[in-house]
Each structure stands twice: as C-alpha cells, then as structure tokens.
Amino acid sequence: MPELPKKKVGIIACSGEEIAEGTVTRLAVRQVLESLRPEQTVTICLPLFLAGGEGDRVFARFHPTIAVDGCEKRCAARGTEMYSGKPALSIVVGDSVPADSAGLGSARRLNEAGMQVVREVADQIARHVDHLLDLQWDRRSGQPLASSLPQAESRTRQAACSCGFGVPVQTLQVAGREVTLIALPLIFAQFREAGKLPSDSTKTELLQAVKTYNPVPSEEEAAYAQAVMQEYAAFCRGSN
C-alpha cells in the first residue's frame, strides 16, 4: 500500500563555499541528519528550487523548514521563501552562536573552534526540530518519548537528500481556476488501495487528507471537495 510521506522537518543549508560559516551550516545540517534527528529530518539542496521541478519546489510547503545560513545575505532563507515557501525558522551562524570568522578555520577545513560551532549550531537545529514536531525527549536515553512520536513511524532510511524525489503534485480545476495540490496522487493511491469507492463519505475523507498537506480556504471547501472527488472518480475508473 502506498504510504504518504510522514511529517518531517526540512533543513536547508546555504553551504556557502566561500566562507567558513558556509561550511559550518553544511556540517551542522549533516550532523542533525546523520546523528541527532535522523528520523525526523530531511534535506534538499538549495539550488534545486531553481533547477528542479514542481515536486522539488513544494518542499517547504510540505515540510516545516529550517533555513541555516552562514552570513547575513541569508541565501537559504530567502531562496527557500522565493521559490518554495517561507521557512518556519531562519538561523544565521554567528547570530545565534557568536563566532569569529577567522577563528573558525577556512571554508575548506574548519579547525577545532569551527567544529565546536558546528556542534552548537547542530544542537540548536535539533532543539528547533523538536519544537516544530512537538517532540519530547528522554534526556537519559537520548531518544524521543514514545508518547510524543508521530502516529505512524517513518521507515528507516539513509540520511540522504530529497533531490529528485520530489513530492508528487496534481493540478485540477477548482471553481474555474487551476489549483496544484501537493501529494494528491499519493492520497488517491492510498484511498484506492484501501478499497474506498467514490461516495459522500469518501469525499469528506478525501478533503481531510488534502487539507493535511494543502491550505484550503474554508469558503471554498465545498468546491475543493467536489473537484477532488471528480478527479478521484476518474482515477478509480482509470485504475480498474
């Protein structure tokens, strides 16, 4: 049965190649992905918002996102907002962790002071991840408390990136205009697999599922429900 992607926090590093702080963002994000919160986080390469497809550009609308920048130009935060969606949080190395650029080493090779800043920024990101996911942690075991985990567990996966694995989207007509809905193909597949036939009760359930991943204006809920239902009926006919 197809699974909808679980709620995770997206973390986007500027990776700035010219300055040591850019390397700090990169290594701190990797530390969060690999060690601190591997099951709760996902990343995408910043340039993919420009070079990728629509599925990549919905990244920040699908995941609450933390942008991590090395300098005040804030390429990650501004680029994410420009192409994808406003980050839930923006961290600038040096703002949050006072750091003397020259004392961090070089962009190519951080020194011990630079690596210490990496650890501090990574801890800061992890705390924000917990906050965004409303996670509580057992400080002794270093594991999330079972009661605060999301209902459905994510499958274990390598801490890689989402590049090229964008969230599927589908465009349909709602009240005479084109609307692109995130994850709709996955929702349809999941409903079909569950044997849910087009009906009034399915229409209500579909709308709820769509609202999990997409903003639906309350005054347009009926139009959205109708449009989604029509598409779902066509999807079911096509998959028979």
Added chain:
Amino acid sequence: MKEKVLIVPCSGIGKSFGTVARAGAYAVTEDLCPEKTKLVPLALLVLGEDETRHVLSGAQAITIDGCKLACAAKVVAESGGTVAHGLQVLDVYRRHRDLKPSGIAELDENGHKLAQALAEEVKGLVENLTEEGSHA
C-alpha cells in the same frame, strides 16, 4: 585571457559525489590554479545576487555537479553565464572505478583521491581555456 575561469561546484549535501564536487573545486582554486580560477558560490546565484551575476557575465565557467540533476550547470546558465564545461563527478568516477567514495560530511580516502582526480581534469580544462584566451 584576462578573466579568471569561474569554478562553480554544486551544493550537493545528500550524496558523497556532492562533497567530491566541493572538495575538487577547492583543490583547483586553492592548490592547482589559484591564479587562473575563482570559486563562485552557487547559493548566491540562486538568490540572483547582482554582484555574482555580474561576475558571471563575460567569463567562462566550469560547473561541477554531483548528480544528474546538474543544478550548478542549470543555475549558471539561467543566471546568464557561459558554461564552457559542465562536469559530472559520476563521469570522473567512471574513469576511476577504484575510487568509490563514501562519507558526506567527511570524505573517506577514496573520496579525497577522486576529488584530486577531478581537480586534475578541471586543471587541464582551465589551461585549455586560458591558452585559447591568450591566443585570441
């Protein structure tokens, strides 16, 4: 050729090849051809920063991408730059199959060797470009 050749690695953060691209770019711009090359951060181009776009205009760029999505080559082209050579780390790896890299935050020994092999290839391209320029 008066203009420096611009070296633009991808910002790949999810795969070893992305880190190889970055390490190779540092090896070219800091060790092998510091006088003839300039490193350009891709994030600034994504943002469309005027100063960085200006640097691109009129210069030759060598892009180094860690995956087939080729963000560096696409973003440089979209920003009005000239991609003289668009390299894929995967292609370099195909020529050095004994150097399968691993690690992203920290490359292993093979990763460093592959980055060095990549840098040597880029150096050859830089020298060709600068020689062509000086004969023009």
